[in-house]
Every structure is written in structure tokens, then in C-alpha cells.
Amino acid sequence: MVALLSPSQTPLNGRSSAVRVDEIKTQIHQEILALMDWQRMESMSPERLRAELKTLTENLIGTHNLAVNETEKRLIIQAIQDEMLGLGPIEPLLSDPTVSDILVNGPFQVFAERRGKIMPTDIQFDNDAHLLRVIDRIVSRIGRRVDEMSPMVDARLPDGSRVNAVIPPLSIDGPLLSIRRFAVVPFTVQDLIKAGAFTVGMAELIQGLVKARVNLLVSGGTGSGKTTLLNVMSSSIPADERIITIEDAAELQLQQPHVVRLESRPANIEGKGEISQRDLLRNSLRMRPDRIIMGEVRGSEVLDMLQAMNSGHDGSMTTIHANSPRDALTRLEHMLGMAGLKAESRAMRQQISAALSVVIQVSRLSDGQRKVTSLQEITGLEGDVISMQEIFAFQQTGLDPNGAVQGQFVASGIRPKFAQRLSTRGIALSDNFFEPTHRWS
Template sequence: MHNECGIGRSEENLVILQGWSIAKHHALIRAQDEGMFIESTGGRAQVRVNGNAIKEKLGPISSTDIVEIGDYRLRIFSDSGSRVAAPGSIQVPHDGPATDPAPAPAVGAAVATPPASDSTEIATTADAPPDIVVWRERVHASLVKQMDLRRVDVRSLTDAALREKTIELIEAVMDKEYADLPKIINRRMLAKQVLDEAIGLGPLEDLIDDNTVTEIMVNAHDQIYIERSGRIEKSAVHFTNDRAVLSAIERIVAPLGRRIDESSPMVDARLKDGSRVNAIIPPIALRGPSISIRKFAKKKLVGRDLLGYGSINEGMLAFLETAVSERKNIVVTGGTGSGKTTLLNILSNFIPARDRIVTIEDAAELKLVQPNLVALEARPPNLEGKGQVTIRDLVKNALRMRPDRIVVGECRGGETLDMLQAMNTGHEGSLTTAHANSPRDAISRIEVMVLMAGMELPMAVVREQIASAVDMIVHQRRFPCGSRKVTHITEVTGIESGTIQLQDIFHYKVRTHHGADGKVEGTFEATGAIPEFMEELADRGVKIDLSIFRKPAEEY
């Protein structure tokens, strides 16, 4: 007799259920003085009593109540005491719900039965949804065994040859060992999943190919979240185990000459298509290896796409195109995931083809189309702790490469001082990004990052450098609804009484955060201020439409 009865996948439970939606410890039945109570302790499948999902705890439960967990139905019987009897009278199969209810169960037993069909007939094991993850793990293990037996040297094979050889082995394994797969399992899908996990990125392959997915976040092998249209949702796919996640990470970083292990448990990398990857593994990651992939659109984005997404208006786009082409130094700011790098990419494409450009990044993401381009990427230290090349080293070296413009993917530290120096010494029209919550906050962030260079400069000197170097700040924000808007285009006008002066040229005025479609609603407006450098451009013969700077009220 027991006071508690655990339900879940783990063998520690008295009632063991199977399935990808069942957690190791999914529910718990407790015997109390008032009667039997059931608690939900985790898992994808909801715990329902008589069709109603329970949040935490419910009771007392009677023998007439139907408890549903995934594809299982349970009934709970209790005696007059306060103990739960072990379910010795029923056996739950490993790969599906129980096929037929047991005869008179022991007092206090939790009895698991399959759901009834519309005709009230009891479903058979073959009718129950099989756990394809279990089969994937079995076939994968057999594949590895076959590779070992045949002594396949994967390092000597090209990617195409390895893929062809692996497909051949998977087909042989499935024909020989798994010819009697349940009919409900899609054989082709199972073979593809095994192939992806063996030589690819496992379940991430389909997510990477899905153009609607913009970000992939692997919290644990069985918990993957994705971002679609700016909103985060949980994905139905997951890895077989932690080892499969580690293998995927290694396949990403190995071709780039980077490493990840216990001594270096974090790494920044990129996929072949330029998507940015960050991975972190135990002992730093407590729940298992974690991967974050920020995808970039396969279609090259241009300025008109910003209009299509509602991120900017015509006047703002025309102004930014003029500012970039006329060599104004711009810092793109915003929070994490606000789209800074994407916006930087679009702005960079406004640079004239005649200019020589040097791009500097931690992990290469920018995709510029200009012919006279040199792309540089930072490098972490090797196993001996040597050979590191930092962003700051690259910025210093770029000054010797005769660039017309320098584009730094992101300023995070001391390289900000070198970037400001470059902007002040004949490299006008340079671009970079920085994390900040507003244009004014961006100035404070730049000040702090300059001090990180360790030069011990007086704050007055730092501010003079910033005011002299930076012409404009373009701030982008990601709203809770998932939409991204350029909320400020701000000019740096100089320094007065020790304070850097800013003036907004354009801003986004929010009307409501809850529009008809659940998205933020507002208008892009000019403030009426005309940038100080417009007069200089007019003197040089640059044609400017000053009407774009007119405040909305002045249009009437």
C-alpha cells in the first residue's frame, strides 16, 4: 500500500505511460483524509478530469471520474483508508496504452485504458498513435552499429557521398530489422528523421527550411521554441536526447574551426546560409545543451521590404538612403531581437558601388552586394588559449586597408573607441549597431563602451568624440505583438554644457497597442526639425525634398 502513486514515463512511477507528450513525472495521485487527489506535475499533455483540464491539484476523485492524460484514460479506486494500492492487476505496455481493462483491479489501483472511439469500442494498440521518437532512437542506434561494423570512415567522405552512404545504410537497417513497423508510422518520414539526426541538425532541419520561422531556441533536447511573425511558440519537434543536440552543435562549429567542450562551453557560430548560432553546453547549461539560431531571410531584403512590413514610411526611407549615400555616420540601436542587424544590412546596401568597404563581425552575418568589399570575422582562442583575434584588433587593422567605409556588425566594448576614431579620421559614412533602449540611452551606452577600452579618458573628451563622430542614431523597437518599427531617426547636433544634444527628425507615435489584428497601431511622423547637414548637402547640389520633414499638422 502507498500514500502516493506517480504517473509518467519514468520507471520510478507506479503507473508507467509512454509517449512523446508524457513527462517523466507527469502526475501524482495522493491519498488524503478527504479522499484521493490528483496533481499535474508537468508534461505536454494536459491532465483532464471529466474533460476539464486541471491546473495544479484536484480532488477528491471518485471511481466514476475519468482522468485523461494524452491518449490514456484512467480510473482511480480507493478503499476507506488513506493509502493507494499498487496497480498490480494491470500492466501498461511500453509502446501504447493498455489494450483492455483488467478484471477487478486491486483496491486503490490507478487503471489506464485507451480512449473509446465514437462507437464506444475499445481501441487496440495498433490504433494508438505510436511514439515515433522511440523508433527514431532505435533505428539510429542500429545505424551507428552498422557504420561501426562496416568501418565507414566518415571523415574521408564528401558531404554528398556521406549522405548517399547514410541513406543506403538506413534503408538496409530498416529492411532487415524494422520491416514490421506499425502501419501508422510513415516509413519515409522516419528514415528522413534518422538521416537528419545522423548527419544533419536533426529536427532543426525542417525548422531551418521553414521560411516562416525566424528564430529557433533549443532549451533542452525535448523543448524547442520558435519565433513566427514576431511571436514565440512551442514547436512539436524535439531531439532524441542530449547527445543528439551535442552532435548538432559539433556539426555547426567544426567546419568553422571553432570548438565547444567543458573547458570552452560557449560558442558563437553561423550556418552556411549566414544564420547566427549561439550554443552553450553543460556544466554551464544546467538542463542540457542549448542552441539559439537567428535565421536570416533567404530572400535579400531591400528598403522597399521595410515599407511592406510597416517598419518605416516613404519619407523616412528616402531620408535614410540620402544619409547613407552622402556619407553620414550612423549607429543603429535597439533591444535584443529588434532587427538591428537586418536594418544595418539594408542600410549598407545604400552605399555606392564605387566605395571600398570593410565589414567586421563577431560571426559573419552581413550580406553586402558592393564589388569592392572585404569581409573580416573575429576568431576565438585555440586550445592553448592563443590565436585570438578580437573585433578591436580587426577595427585597428581595417584602418590600414584603405577603406572608404567601415561597417562593424556590433560594438560591444573597447572597439567602440576605435570605431569613433575611424569615423573622425576620414572614414565618413561608417555604420555600426549597439544595444540600447532609446537614442538617449544609446549615447550613455556608447560612453560606457568607450571607457571599456581602458584609456582612462576624461568624460568631456569622450563626449566630444561621440558628438563629432556620430551623425545619426536610428532606433528600432520590437513591440510585444511581434512587429518591428523604426521608432526614432535622431540627429546628433553637437555638445552643449557638457551634454550631447539630440534632435528627433522622425518618430513613431503609438495610438494603441491593441489594434484590430492584435498589433500595435500608430503613425510615422516628422517632428518638423530639419537636419543641420541638409544645408551642406544643398550647397553640394544634392537634391532634397524638404516636404518629408513637414509635421502632419502643417500639411493642411
């Protein structure tokens, strides 16, 4: 036996070749847990521990004369390694680059999203306790907890993937786990063009807005690609600027050399120690940022975000959950009320229109595609209403026989006010760039 084993060993009953691989894996896993030298395990590197687990599993299979072929043995070893070092049964999904979401509805129901479509998988956990161990492993890595006192938690994986977990008594049918995956290599502008999210011309315009330090709001529904677009947009920020990112769960993957990343912290078990996004935003203003990028504005921090945009931090960006640009502005106004701003609606709208210049709407279409469906400029107040004008939009024309959305990107024919700002910053666009006849490709 390898050094990980303690002196005592419990025999493992022999199994016939008809026994499923996952049953054998579970049996071997339980024996390894009982025999593991945990102190030595914690001092090992992941590579060394993976090798030790391989040797240990092979020895147990041989010692107990388990009738498995080479393919089954390889699957058992991989499953044991995933269980001890990774996230158990869902580890193969995390290694699959085509999977964008992993949705676990209790131990026996696991779904995966590929290319915008959610499909069931044949993956299962052993029981509720098995799934709870995986959830606890995720949240404990970043110093958070999930228990009966705190049955909901937001966390992230080492690669930046977003994690949400809900456990009983809030979840009736067992623990729930949702993982929004992020690419190890961040998406680029070319990736989104290839995926049909926008055209070359639209990408040129959005990059120009970022370089010209225009304040931007990305609006969209859940899973529409807001954070992905924010990441891609941020790649156009010059490398000599100091950027501060503020998030509830760190997801942004900026590539510039001068990036400061801040993450909020929930309250501890005594209800103390909470650091909100608003606290981080206020502190960031003392850290000499050129730009502030907030992963998502959700509540009272909106007041400080708009004030920062109005006070020398041009080019700042954030996202918001909303189904249209107009709805996004309405939500901002409601959040200002949540922040305790006692002002008339006109004053709130004046602050919004002064801080923001452009709202970019992203949507997930019926076939799973994510697209920029509208770009609108905020032009100021007309009476008590924030005035907006659409610069370009995606017009859906129908569905093909396979259910794929068909349509085209079109310009409205309106020349935006920000065109002058782009020109003064050396960002030249063709004279007919905003004409309806211009080909957005």
C-alpha cells in the first residue's frame, strides 16, 4: 500500500464485472476516506496527490480482486481523483468547453447548457450529503459558508465561474447548485463577431465608445451575456489607465496591467462584518481610479456609481438586469430611491441622464443565441422624461426550419451626439456609418 494508508485496512467485498463503475467508485471512495492520512494529504501538491490517489485506487482494485477491465479502471481512477480533488460527478462538465451553465436540481437531476440550450445529463450524486460536500468544498475555498443559518450563498470557482447554492430548508427537494461558467481564455471581440453577437462595424463603434471614455450601461436579462460583453468592452481600455473593478462575486477577467479587483463580503454568522458594493465603491474613490467598472448594479450603490461617473471618472461601466434600455433607466431610478435619495423624480432622472451616455441592450434569443439587440444614446431630459435615441438595432425577421433566429443589424439613420466626441478623440468613422444603407459587416 502507498503511504496514504493507515496501518489498519477494512476488506472490500469483491464485485463482478456486471457491477456499475459508479458503484465500485463509491465503495472504493468510502474506504479511501476511512484510511486516508489527512495531515499528509494537506501537505501534498495537487499533482502529487493525484498520483497517490491513482496508485492507491489501483492497489485497492487489485487487493480486492475487483473484476474490471482497463477502461473501467481508468474511469474509476478518474472518478476518485475528481471526487477528492475536484467537484465530483460534475467535474467532466467543468472540463467541457461547450458547457456554459451547470444546473443541479438535487442529487439526482443535473442539467447542462450548451450553445444556449439546457439539456438533461445522466450525471448523478450519491445522495444529498454527497452534493452538500461538493457545495461546501466550493464555498469554503473563498472563506464563505452555507448552513441552516445561511442557506443561500454566492461564490466562485478558481477559474472565475459564478456559483450559487441553496440548501434545505429553503430548497424543498434537496440542495441546489448553479454554476455559470466562464472561459479560461476570455472571449475577444472576434469571438463575439464570429458568434453573431454583433457585426464588425458595431464592434468598431463600441470599441470607439470605450476609448473615448463614454459612460456605458449594459442591460440585459439573466444569462444574456452582460458580463461577457463587459469583459470584451474592457479590452479596449488603454493599458496606461488604472482600473478598479467592484463585484459581489469576482467574475471580470480584465487583461490590462493596472487592475485593482475588489469583492464584497457577506456578514458573518453573528451578522457582522458585511462589506457591500457601496462600501467598496466609496472606498475606491480614494484609490485614484481612472475608471470604475462595477460588475452589476443592484441597489443603493447606484447613487455612488452615478456620482462617480459625474465627477471625473469618465469611461466607467456597469451592467443591470433589465429587458430594454428604457426599463434599465426606470430600474436605476427605483434604485436611487432605495439608496435613500430624497429628491423629485425629475432630479433623479437629471442625475441619470448626466451620468450615462449610452445603453447597450443584450438579449438571449429563442434559439439560444446572444446578441446586442439595441444601442441607444441618452440625449438629456425633455420635460420630465429622459430622452433616448436608438442608433442601431437587431431586427428579427423569422426562424429557419431548424428554429434558428434570422434577422439583421440595421442603423436607424440618426447621427448620435457622441459622434463628435469620438472624432475629437481621434476615432474616425465613415460619413455614412450611421446611415440605414450602411452595411453593418
